[in-house]
Amino acid sequence: MRNGTPVPQSHAIYPGSFDPPTNGHLDVIARSSAIFPIVTVAVVVNPQKRSPLFTLDEREEMLRRCTKELSNVRVDHFRGLLADYVRRIGADVIVKGLRVVSDFENEMAAAHMNRSLSNVDTMFLMSDSSYSFVSSSLIKEVFLQGGDIARYVPDVVLEFMQQKRQTHGRK
Numbered sequence: 001m002r003n004g005t006p007v008p009q010s011h012a013i014y015p016g017s018f019d020p021p022t023n024g025h026l027d028v029i030a031r032s033s034a035i036f037p038i039v040t041v042a043v044v045v046n047p048q049k050r051s052p053l054f055t056l057d058e059r060e061e062m063l064r065r066c067t068k069e070l071s072n073v074r075v076d077h078f079r080g081l082l083a084d085y086v087r088r089i090g091a092d093v094i095v096k097g098l099r100v101v102s103d104f105e106n107e108m109a110a111a112h113m114n115r116s117l118s119n120v121d122t123m124f125l126m127s128d129s130s131y132s133f134v135s136s137s138l139i140k141e142v143f144l145q146g147g148d149i150a151r152y153v154p155d156v157v158l159e160f161m162q163q164k165r166q167t168h169g170r171k
């Protein structure tokens, strides 16, 4: 596969919590959309993460607005197993971003499990080095303590976060 040459017939799925989407996520989405003809960005409804900052609808809305220029990217959500969802929508490949080496251990196990369950491979994109330390959880922590996160999230996400802080009455 050459850079910029789409892989024919492939429908990629990029799953995640996206609570909230960061510039690191958007970088992976943009690079995936240059490789694959169709990319579904899928927000997981994750019962293990009990108190997300953003509702499912808000996360989907932020992703839709941030990806509106990418015509081959669609945004969706799923409950339950990723492997079942992948089969249901007929995706051929799962895309994940790797920020640091320590991400790899869990991701390798997940990739094996998902391939075993659905026969779909996972392809990893190395996060851009400028985002290697950017995660949704750190963004939330810094923002809710009054830190400046404007460099790390799209403008749309910053607006949603500022609204959320007003609603919650936090500084």
Ligand code: PNS
Pocket (backbone or CB within 6 Å): 015, 016, 017, 018, 044, 046, 080, 081, 082, 083, 109, 110, 111, 113, 114
């Ligand atoms: O952004 P996140 O929270 O790191 O994304 C994790 C995600 C959504 C990729 C993972 O939690 C997932 O796939 N959840 C769906 C449930 C599932 O299939 N679990 C088994 C994974 S092998």
